[in-house]
Amino acid sequence: MINCILGVDIGTTNVKTLAFQPETGDIIAHASAPLTTLHPQPGFAEQDPDDIWKKLVGVLDEVCREVSQQQARIEAVGFSSAMHSSLAIDAAGKPLTNAILWSDNRAEKQAAILRHEQAELGKDIYQRTGTPLHPMIPLCKLAWFREHDLRLLRRATGWISIKEYIWHQLTGAYQIDYSMATATGLFDSQRKEWYPPALDFAGLRPEQVSEPVPTTYASRLTNRTLPSPVTEGLATAKLYIGASDGCLANLGAGAIEAGITTITIGTSGAIRRTVHRPLRDDQGRLFSYILDVGDRTDENYYVVGGPTNNGANVLQWVAEKLTQRETDAVLAEAATVPPGSDELLFLPYLQGERAPLWDAGVRGSYLNVDWQHGRAHFVRAALEGVLFNLLRIERLLSRHTGPTKVIHANGGFAQSAFWVQMMADIFGVPVRLNESNESGAIGAILLTMKATGRVSSLTDATRHVGFGQTFEPDTDRHRRYRQVYERFEKALP
Template sequence: MNCILGVDIGTTNVKALAFQPETGDIVAHASAPLTTLHPQPGYAEQDPEEVWTNLIDVLDEVCREVKQQNGRIEAVGFSSAMHSSIGVDDAGKPLTNAILWSDNRAEKQAASLRHEQTALGKDIYERTGTPLHPMIPLCKLAWFREHNLRLLRRATGWISIKEYIWHKLTGKYQIDYSIATATGLFDSQRKEWYAPALEFAGIRIEQLSEPVPTTYAGKLTNSTLPNSVTDGLAEASLHIGASDGCLANLGAGAIESGITTITIGTSGAIRRTVQRPLRDEKGRLFSYILNVSDPTDKNYYVVGGPTNNGANVLQWVSEKLTQTETTDVLAEAATVEAGSDDLLFLPYLQGERAPLWDAGVRGSYLNVDWHHGRAHFVRAALEGVLFNLLRIERILSRHTGPTRVIHANGGFAQSAFWVQMMADIFGVPVRLNESNESGAIGAILLTMKATGRVSSLAEATRHVGFGQTFEPDAERHRRYQAVYKRFEQALP
């Protein structure tokens, strides 16, 4: 039994899946939680060593499970969260924690590019395809330039958590094109680091890793790993893979035009796969590389927008607003008609990325009336999350064409009520993915392409399984169209 391993290094967990291509079965699975640190308000960090240790534990468990089934791991592909930044010394030892996408300390530096150095900001967006926001390494490094220049220059390298893991496994500092395009430092068309962005960040090209294609293969060189991992991966090729957002699209089976992927976990994202780089005239959409420079397949880019406000809004409603279990909160929301009797909620509890790209924006209820009860406030909050995603979809569709079906995944998919609400608001069918592990599955599918098991990524998506499809209700959709117009008018 030959297996392909998909590893997903997220911000809440490290996961690994062992996939058997012949049967399409997941034959082993392991996961370990990660701790996010908040040493100051607005900061979000992780200990790189904890991520590494947890990854080894996960690999150890999966390798043992595969061995117990007389299996063999032939290849490993990697998915990782974007936008992290770590300073390392000559020996590869971290000089900082991993500064995560959700860290907002660089708000001033991002605002400078958007509102003061606008020509430079526009140029960087056009070259990189990365919206200007505190989340991106470009702005994080500029923060160090202003607040700790000595450390910025002292670090031999500035790398992501994925590069840190890749170096630990292979001994090489390399970054895949997908993660690179999410830094704000990488010219996505020339496939090289962009000098004006590096100058703004205050770093030298020697401090950055070698960019490589997402199908790039290496070998395990670390001899200090547990025997189970060393033995299990002895004959395996390691494939650097791509970012979790791009691989989530692939793992959701969303390669063809007209298919939009929506993921709602704590935060959320809406994405489309296209075959050319895309730029929004107002810099509101990202455009990241999934697979390019491959003469045997099409070029693929993933475009879209991330939101800070997804299921965290449901958590806020449950814990802070109603102090009620989420299952009861959802049931209560279902007692109110679509549109919440004109009550609107702007869901910006933690600032916002797309479509506003404003870390300082905050949420609010609008049109509050005497007859509105708790259930109205609950339902309006859930609708607000989806209205914000619809706003991003409207911007995206102007560039990529209309959505004909949504492939949905993430924690919200456990609520049939919320998924049906999505279908009613967007007015198109919503198809659930069979697995919520779309990042790891995407890493597996990309690895299948890299190893020649499939001839194209389109062929790889035939291995994606689906669950229930939710059809929109015409009357509720009509009602939601009117409510959404008021939501759009109320946006900051």
Template sequence: MNCILGVDIGTTNVKALAFHPESGEIVAHASEPLTTLNPQPGYAEQDPEEVWKKLTDVLEEVCREVGQQKGTVEAVGFSAAMHSILAVDDHGKPLTNAILWSDNRSEKQADDLRHEQAELGRSIYQQTGTPLHPMIPLCKLAWFRENDLRLLRRATGWISIKEYIWHKLTGQYQVDYSIATATGLFDSQQKAWYPVALEYAGIRLEQLSEPVPTTHAGKLTSANLPKTITDCLNPATLYIGASDGCLANLGAGAIGAGITTITIGTSGAIRRTVQRPLRDDQGRLFSYILNVDDKTDKNYFVVGGPTNNGANVLQWVSEKLTQSETDAVLEEAQTVPAGSDDLLFLPYLQGERAPLWDAGVRGSYLNVDWQHGRAHFVRAALEGVLFNLLRIERILSRHTGPTQVIHANGGFAQSEFWVQMMADIFGVPVRLNESNESGSIGAILLTLKATGRVTSLGDAMRYVGFGRTFEPDAECHRRYRQVYQRFEQALP
């Protein structure tokens, strides 16, 4: 039994799946949690050595399970979270922790590019397809330029956590086009680092990794892995893969026209797969490379917008507002009609990325009156999360055409009530993915393409499974259309 491993290096967990192409089944699975450090307000970091240790733990477990089934590993594909960055010395030793997308220390630098240096900011967005926000490495590097110039210059490399892991495994400093396009430093049309962005960031070309396609292959050379892993993975080929957002779209089966993917975990994202890079005239949408094939010109880009405010809003409602269990909160919300009797919630508890791209914006309840009770406040909060995603979808649809069906995944999909609310608000069917491990599955599907086991990413869609489909309620949708107009008018 030959297997393909899909590894997903997220910000909350490291996961690995073993997939059997002949049967189409997942035959092994492992996951380990990661710790996020907050040394100062607004900071979010991870210890790269902990990420490496958790990676070896999940690989060891999956290799053990595959071995018990008398299987072998043919290939490994990688998915990783976007926007992280750390400094390394000439021995590959970290000089900083990995700074995560949720780190807001560079809010001033992002504002500078959006306002004081708006012309430069527009140029960078047009070339890179990366919205200007504290999440992106470009702004984080500019923060080091202003606050620790000595470290910025003396570091041998500035790399993502994925590049750090890839170097540990293969000995090569390489970055896939997908992760690179999320940095704000990479010209996605030329497939090369963008000199204007590098000059603004204050770094040299030699401090960055070699950009390579998402199907790029490497060989395991690490002597730091346990023998159980090296025995399992030799002579398997390692494929560098892509970013978690792009691969989540692939793993969700969202390749065709009219298919929109919505993922709601702690945060959330709405995405479409297209075959050319897109730019929004106000810089509100990202456009990242999933896969480019210069031989066939069959290229895939993932466009959309991420939100800071997803299931964390439900967590806030449960823990801070009502001090109740999540299941009880969700049940209580169902006692209130669609539209929460005109109570509105702007869900910006942790600033916002799309559609506002304002790290300083904050949330609020609007139109509160005597009739509103606790259940109203809960339901309005859930509706607010979806209204914000609908706002992004409307911007996205202007560029890509209307949404015909939503493929939904993430932790929110465990609540049938919240999923039905999505169908009612968007007015289209919402189809749940069979598995919530869309990043790992996407890494596997891209690896199938890289190995030639499938002829195209479209062909790989036959491996994607689905669960229940939720149809919109016409009367609820009519009500929500009215409420959404007031939500949109209330946006900052």
């Protein structure tokens, strides 16, 4: 009987499960289910935790059936999850609220207080946690409840992420891995414990937060009410708590060694590097999250970088609202315009911005519009603007971590060779596509392989990562883009 490892990815758009066979390197089963995001008020973004749990059970059931049909045994399961969610639970573990997502902006005021009115406290919290101060983080969301529903804040037995909710449903324990904890703004990432001044600002008591554990922490399935294919499939498997989707996407993209930068562009986007020590930017513009902490300093891994709110959603806006055309037609038309869009610039801040501005209120604009500019110019300038913003984050990141030698790229944008080539030309380095866009689930599998001793290090684990096409930069186009980028940077707020 062959053994396999499951990678579970609890995202914002979907929940996914992959079954990986380590000896052959093959994915032998796969299942996915879509999730629904609720917007009860402007700026609010929530999901029903019980709906997420039901969808997850469904994909686990499907994969366990497929694995059983192939006469395989599930050896271990590793978990990846979207960061920054928060929900209240009662003493019985039942949700008192929906899961409030990273994209929820209700806590703009609380983030602004830490950045301005209580700037010293804000700087201290950033230096301790490595989490930029923004409405997305639980620290600010819970401070919002402190002002708007103090009774609920105090009444809740616990405030947990959706990953903690799922982990408790499976194992009966309230635990949070170091990676997810560092993304809350409440966790001292060097001491590996909750930070009291951050808890105080959020209005939390120490007993309301989960036990922090390493990303390689293992447990067993205790829930016996699951469908029989799941209980039978996971009966002898170890469950590894894993890490956050951002960190595991870097691992799943094969970006562990120096000089490799990962860029993911889905609806939103992120640029990340993996380093051996925590990073702190003097203006609090970069995140620094734990991936894996080894026994020696040189075995510690931290994922550092910056997220953007504006990725493929900009292309969607251009296609649906600006041109009212299909995406493929829009991209083809943009290719008819020269690099630099004949001096037209676009600041791509359609939904506020995280890195590098960390300003939820900033908005986008076209600059230098003149008579010669047609529809194709507006499309190309928008695509270039998304990449220029990412380049600005990369330049900030490189000052701390060294220059980028190659980019490992994934996400929905990778389906457009035109946009990927534009990235290579703008950044001036080769862009290598990952073979799979399921980098979070693959990263969970690779971290689990290290935890089980199947590989000796995370560098070793990345040898299992597959790649597709590599796009080389064009020298002339890169030279042109360097000039355009200087104008872009001067135009930023």
